[in-house]
Amino acid sequence: MEVKKCTMEDLENLALWSMQAEVDARQGSPWGGVSESPELLAEVRKSVEAYLTRETYEVYAFLVEDEPVGHVVVNQSGLYPGLMLESFSIRREYRRRGYGTQALHALMEYLGETALDLDVFCWNQRALAFYKHFGFKEISLHMNYGT
Secondary structure: OOOEEHHHHHHHHHHHHHHHHHHHHHOOOOOOOOOOOOOOOHHHHHHHHHHHOOOOOEEEEEEEEEEEEEEEEEOOOOOOOOEEEEEEOOOOHOOOOOHHHOOOOOOOHOOOOOOOOEEEOOHHHHHHHHHHHHHOOOOOOOOOOOO
């Protein structure tokens, strides 16, 4: 698996993939699900553009035989012991093929890191199972009242 640093040239594809990942991650959310739409795509595009232009963030795509299978947004601010993954996703059509595991290993090797941090919503059982299987440990719990 190849890791490629993304640029503004990748914005449209990253926005589309990020929108799809958000729709999937929001299934079962107490805030309600969302559907793919031009409005959501425009909102997500702004977020991705901000990540691509901020100094402390990097966006990487994961390629298999030159085909992008997923992407990650990495917070490199130094506030965490390892790198903080702001978002990590494998494109829908490539899930359940081992690419997520390959991608995280490739990212750590590419960046020379041995520690990663991330946040996962408690209702995202698929993501929780994946990260636990990879070896992540729960270290905190964020709670909300009134949502």
